[in-house]
Amino acid sequence: MSRTAAKRIVAFGVAVLFCTACSGGGGGGSSSPGAPSGSGSTDLNGTWSGTAEDTTGPGSLTWKLTGSGSSFSGQLTITDSQTGITGRGTVSVTASGSSLTFTMTVPSGGFDSPYQTCTTTASGSGTLSGAITGTYTGNNSCAGAIASGTFTLTKQ
Numbered sequence: 774m775s776r777t778a779a780k781r782i783v784a785f786g787v788a789v790l791f792c793t794a795c796s797g798g799g800g801g802g803s804s805s806p807g808a809p810s811g812s813g814s815t816d817l818n819g820t821w822s823g824t825a826e827d828t829t830g831p832g833s834l835t836w837k838l839t840g841s842g843s844s845f846s847g848q849l850t851i852t853d854s855q856t857g858i859t860g861r862g863t864v865s866v867t868a869s870g871s872s873l874t875f876t877m878t879v880p881s882g883g884f885d886s887p888y889q890t891c892t893t894t895a896s897g898s899g900t901l902s903g904a905i906t907g908t909y910t911g912n913n914s915c916a917g918a919i920a921s922g923t924f925t926l927t928k929q
Contacts, residue, residue: 815868817845820929821905827922830855834924836864843868849877860884860893873899873907891915897922904928 822835831854838847849864862879879893892914899907909922 815843815870815873815901817866817868817873817901817905821926822929823904823924823926825851825922825924827909828920829853829916834926836866836926838864838866840866849879851879858885858888860888862893868901871901873901873905875899875909877909877911888915893919895919895922899924 817838818840820835820837822833825832825834833852833854835850836847837849838845840846845866845868847864849862850859852859860879860883862877862883864875864877866873866875874896875898876894876896878895879891881892882889883893884891893911895909895911897907897909899905905924905926907924909919909924911919911922913919
């Protein structure tokens with residue numbers, strides 16, 4: 774695989790990680806999956822999957838979250854659509870009503886070969902309105918900065 778392809782995969786992994794809880798559309802009521810409840814808490818528990826795209830290209834993103842109140846964390850999986858390279862790591866989400874902030878991390882050993890030494894961290898903000906939509910930025914130790922990330926995740 775070329776160095777350019779490797780950079781794309783690593784950068785996409787970081788970007789996808791940051792997309793997970795980014796800003797998004799409005800509307801939505803408490804009957805939507807994960808929508809804020811009448812008590813002011815947000816339920817993000819479960820598996821959220823969808824697509825993400827940034828300056829490195831398109832891919833898929835999945836968050837498996839557990840938590841309560843305003844704090845959720847769990848596992849994330851990102852896959853580059855063009856190469857099939859997958860990254861596995863963690864995500865941490867803070868909710869305030871329908872507004873979300875998050876941090877995603879893929880540690881060394883989290884990416885498929887030949888990128889297993891690469892690491893990625895990304896963060897962003899988003900909106901929960903039935904789906905989670907948002908934007909993100911980050912950095913990959915092998916590919917550099919990740920920019921212009923957007924994503925949409927729906928509860929499975």
